[in-house]
Amino acid sequence: MLKLDPIDVRQSASAADLVFEALRKAIVEGDLAEGEHLRQDHIARLFNTSRIPVREALKRLEQDGLVTNERYRGTVVAALSSAEVEEIFEFRALIESEIVRLAVPRLTPEHLAEAQRHLQAFASERDPSLWGEINRNFHYSLYAAADRPYHLQVIRSSLDRVDRYLRAQLTLTDGIGRARAEHQAIYDVCAGGNADEAARLTRAHILDASRSLLAFLDQRRR
Amino acid sequence: MLKLDPIDVRQSASAADLVFEALRKAIVEGDLAEGEHLRQDHIARLFNTSRIPVREALKRLEQDGLVTNERYRGTVVAALSSAEVEEIFEFRALIESEIVRLAVPRLTPEHLAEAQRHLQAFASERDPSLWGEINRNFHYSLYAAADRPYHLQVIRSSLDRVDRYLRAQLTLTDGIGRARAEHQAIYDVCAGGNADEAARLTRAHILDASRSLLAFLDQRRR
DNA sequence: TTAACGCGGATTGGATCCAATATACAATTC
DNA sequence: GAATTGTATATTGGATCCAATCCGCGTTAA
Numbered sequence: 001m002l003k004l005d006p007i008d009v010r011q012s013a014s015a016a017d018l019v020f021e022a023l024r025k026a027i028v029e030g031d032l033a034e035g036e037h038l039r040q041d042h043i044a045r046l047f048n049t050s051r052i053p054v055r056e057a058l059k060r061l062e063q064d065g066l067v068t069n070e071r072y073r074g075t076v077v078a079a080l081s082s083a084e085v086e087e088i089f090e091f092r093a094l095i096e097s098e099i100v101r102l103a104v105p106r107l108t109p110e111h112l113a114e115a116q117r118h119l120q121a122f123a124s125e126r127d128p129s130l131w132g133e134i135n136r137n138f139h140y141s142l143y144a145a146a147d148r149p150y151h152l153q154v155i156r157s158s159l160d161r162v163d164r165y166l167r168a169q170l171t172l173t174d175g176i177g178r179a180r181a182e183h184q185a186i187y188d189v190c191a192g193g194n195a196d197e198a199a200r201l202t203r204a205h206i207l208d209a210s211r212s213l214l215a216f217l218d219q220r221r222r
Numbered sequence: 223m224l225k226l227d228p229i230d231v232r233q234s235a236s237a238a239d240l241v242f243e244a245l246r247k248a249i250v251e252g253d254l255a256e257g258e259h260l261r262q263d264h265i266a267r268l269f270n271t272s273r274i275p276v277r278e279a280l281k282r283l284e285q286d287g288l289v290t291n292e293r294y295r296g297t298v299v300a301a302l303s304s305a306e307v308e309e310i311f312e313f314r315a316l317i318e319s320e321i322v323r324l325a326v327p328r329l330t331p332e333h334l335a336e337a338q339r340h341l342q343a344f345a346s347e348r349d350p351s352l353w354g355e356i357n358r359n360f361h362y363s364l365y366a367a368a369d370r371p372y373h374l375q376v377i378r379s380s381l382d383r384v385d386r387y388l389r390a391q392l393t394l395t396d397g398i399g400r401a402r403a404e405h406q407a408i409y410d411v412c413a414g415g416n417a418d419e420a421a422r423l424t425r426a427h428i429l430d431a432s433r434s435l436l437a438f439l440d441q442r443r444r
Numbered sequence: 445t446t447a448a449c450g451c452g453g454a455t456t457g458g459a460t461c462c463a464a465t466a467t468a469c470a471a472t473t474c
Numbered sequence: 475g476a477a478t479t480g481t482a483t484a485t486t487g488g489a490t491c492c493a494a495t496c497c498g499c500g501t502t503a504a
Binding site: 016056059063070094095154158 | 286309370
Binding site: 445446447448449450451452453454455456457458459460461462463464465466467468469470471472473474 | 475476477478479480481483484485486487488489490491492493494495496497498499500501502504
């Protein structure tokens with residue numbers, strides 16, 4: 001009998017899924033400015049599809065808080081107030097420090113090796129547009145050891161909302177320098193197996209970025 | 223000149239919004255069993271509408287994790303494994319204890335009065351089908367004082383996922399009795415202004431329900 | 445007997461068409 | 475000239491239609 005690798009041939013990505021992922025990525029990475037109108041017809045043409053899958057994608061983005069919709073007026077990229085940004089960073093500090101605490105006792109050499117790769121990439125990468133992605137990967141490589149899929153999902157969702165601001169903050173004077181130093185410190189205590197200290201440093205790292213970012217936002221918005 | 227109260231006449235609820243809310247409520251309250259198929263055409267007829275708004279509602283529910291969708295195979299009410307239920311309760315224990323810690327110093331007499339009303343309703347209500355709603359309201363009346371909209375939104379979302387299981391747990395032997403006692407204890411320390419103790423009791427309350435529920439689920443699923 | 449095959453209805457995904465509403469701008473009135 | 479009104483166009487929300495896929499069931503062949 002013929003034997004083949006049982007690859008799932010079912011293409012699970014519908015047009016709506018593709019549009020959703022593309023728009024999500026564009027918003028998270030800051031390629032779509034906050035307040036920008038997302039016209040159904042325009043997006044549909046970009047993807048060579050009709051407005052139906054576009055509308056489904058926009059509904060999903062709305063549910064994630066990445067866009068807002070007003071009936072008959074359309075969908076715009078969500079804009080966050082300083083207070084909202086601050087609250088989300090506070091939330092991240094709470095949950096990400098806890099996930100690190102859970103992760104540290106479970107860290108394997110493989111986890112640490114991957115984290116170190118991202119650490120080095122972060123140190124050597126010159127292109128600021130890549131820092132955000134590397135930053136995410138570094139933290140996620142540690143969080144993965146916690147083996148808490150729901151927590152990770154919530155972390156992803158909360159970071160998605162503020163990542164474009166965070167990426168702007170990284171490019172500020174000293175933003176990248178402090179991030180590098182703090183990452184190294186977090187990595188060191190993780191490798192040393194000190195869960196409480198890793199949690200404390202992660203919390204401080206997030207709140208530090210928050211303070212720097214809010215100072216920048218408040219200044220820019222005046 | 224004619225003067226009228228400037229009421230916003232714009233009806234913000236689209237058909238998709240109404241369908242979404244109705245389905246969400248039905249799933250959260252356990253009226254739709256896990257694994258049940260949600261046929262677009264059937265739902266559309268129920269609401270006297272076409273399948274288009276139904277599909278948008280289903281996409282939003284999927285984004286919230288309340289249903290799962292497989293291409294060309296349809297949408298079913300999500301079923302959670304015991305491990306997933308356990309993780310979500312662990313998550314709730316973390317974030318709800320923290321929100322209580324933030325809320326206590328900000329509690330006004332009005333907040334406490336509302337919490338006490340829910341406490342009494344919880345104590346006197348005979349109809350088990352209403353316990354879940356009252357339970358939510360009691361906790362939310364305390365959480366509201368924290369004034370953290372994003373945290374509250376995440377709390378709502380996580381509770382939505384497990385509320386149908388929690389409601390089943392409340393009707394178990396002693397489930398409602400322990401919940402009543404623990405609510406009273408939480409209320410007392412909140413009214414006394416002891417934030418740390420309120421957080422500790424909230425955490426214990428959630429983990430207590432989790433243990434009881436998991437024992438029940440593991441037994442039922444065998 | 446049973447497993448593979450194929451057909452037809454059921455269901456979902458997507459395209460196109462129509463209705464409802466908003467917005468920009470010209471026309472009009474004071 | 476400014477405010478208001480009417481109108482044309484753009485855009486969204488929803489309905490209907492078509493295509494792709496799944497699934498149950500009967501048929502057939504080994």
